[in-house]
């Protein structure tokens with residue numbers, strides 16, 4: 001069965017192999033007589049699924065032993081509260097605002113702590129990343145928050161900032177919701193990372209948190225127990241019922257990623273895919289992307305038609321060519337192509353061919 005190419009920003013496309021395997025195991029997982037959805041989270045069957053998913057993720061992202069992997073719920077937006085509840089101690093926190101998601105994060109954090117905006121690219125329309133050397137970091141911040149890939153504005157940190165070289169001892173917190181597993185992570189620069197699974201890992205409902213040992217155990221007294229990283233870690237993410245089916249699906253995706261050669265191989269493919277699309281945009285006279293070259297996202301490519309009156313025709317034609325969910329986010333308009341791990345190079349080639357055909361038909 002050939003399926004259309006799905007460019008959704010999230011929930012995003014999943015590898016067909018993963019969906020096919022899940023379908024084949026739907027009624028009876030490995031001879032257990034049960035669907036994964038019907039298993040106790042404390043059963044030996046589910047514990048094996050959970051432990052394998054944890055181990056595969058640790059291996060894929062090379063997560064050091066002094067970091068906990070927490071499988072939580074609530075998505076990236078809940079983490080905007082959960083992170084300050086756990087790490088801020090009600091004191092000062094630094095934010096670098098590079099787009100809609102970091103903007104949302106700093107706004108939510110104000111409920112729990114004092115927020116310092118160390119840098120903000122709003123005046124530039126979030127089309128570039130403020131240089132770390134120019135960030136106005138606090139001397140006493142409990143952590144520094146960045147969104148390492150801005151899903152809406154299409155801006156990505158291709159390397160994570162090294163806060164120590166900036167004279168800052170605070171841990172770096174990254175929202176990596178929309179590019180987790182698209183490339184390796186330098187954990188020596190990170191204190192905590194969080195992300196919803198539904199962009200690049202699995203279905204909605206699972207939220208991934210990777211947090212360094214020494215950052216546990218400092219939650220504010222008002223922090224809900226189910227959101228206290230210490231409690232979640234002490235109970236192996238089973239303080240309450242975890243999102244079992246989403247964990248299973250993420251686990252199948254981790255296995256698929258390993259078969260693809262791991263995240264370094266994915267990074268090479270993601271560079272190739274995004275390069276193809278950005279070059280097509282830059283070489284055309286109809287399409288435009290305004291993000292600075294050195295921080296263009298490899299996952300989320302927003303682009304605009306210079307003649308916006310043709311947006312609807314572009315989208316209708318795309319659907320007819322089997323190219324789905326290309327409409328841009330409502331806050332910025334235009335188009336957006338999300339090229340998550342599950343998007344093959346052929347999908348991007350098909351998109352570029354359609355874009356060129358559409359441009360020719362217009363001129």
Ligand SMILES: *Cc1c(COP(=O)(O)O)cnc(C)c1O
Nearest residue numbers: 075076077078101151177178196
């Ligand atoms: C999608 C997204 C979120 C929000 O995730 P929810 O699961 O909807 O709460 C947060 N941050 C980034 C970078 C995202 O892409």
